[in-house]
Amino acid sequence: MPRSRSKHEHWDGKGYPDNLSGERIPLASRVILAFDAFHAMTSDRPYRRAIEVQAALEELDENAGEQFDPDTVKALLEIVGSHLSARKGSSRGG
Numbered sequence: 001m002p003r004s005r006s007k008h009e010h011w012d013g014k015g016y017p018d019n020l021s022g023e024r025i026p027l028a029s030r031v032i033l034a035f036d037a038f039h040a041m042t043s044d045r046p047y048r049r050a051i052e053v054q055a056a057l058e059e060l061d062e063n064a065g066e067q068f069d070p071d072t073v074k075a076l077l078e079i080v081g082s083h084l085s086a087r088k089g090s091s092r093g094g
Contacts, residue, residue: 004029005018006018006020006025006026006029006032007029007032007033007036009021009029009030009033009064010033010066010068010069010070011025011030011064011066011069011070012065012066012067013092014066014067022069025069030068030069030072031072033067033068033069033072034060034068034069034072034073034076035076035079037059037067037068037077038056038057038060038080039061041055041056041059042056046087053084054081055083057077057080059075060073060077061073061077062075069073
């Protein structure tokens with residue numbers, strides 16, 4: 001099954017087109033779903049303004065285990081969190 005076909009599948013099986021759930025969803029598709037959602041939330045759209053990064057991370061965390069793979073969300077939170085921490089450290093003149 002092509003990975004792009006599964007990019008709208010949800011961890012709980014309520015996605016589409018094949019109602020796959022959990023680890024039956026290809027890993028690449030689980031990663032794409034979470035990171036694409038993060039990007040969509042933190043980017044301006046013609047119909048709404050972007051939300052803050054922290055709010056997007058909270059939204060992903062709230063939906064881990066339902067819409068998103070919990071391990072993928074955990075990795076995303078760690079990656080973005082460490083990036084934000086590094087940026088804060090460098091902005092203090094460090």
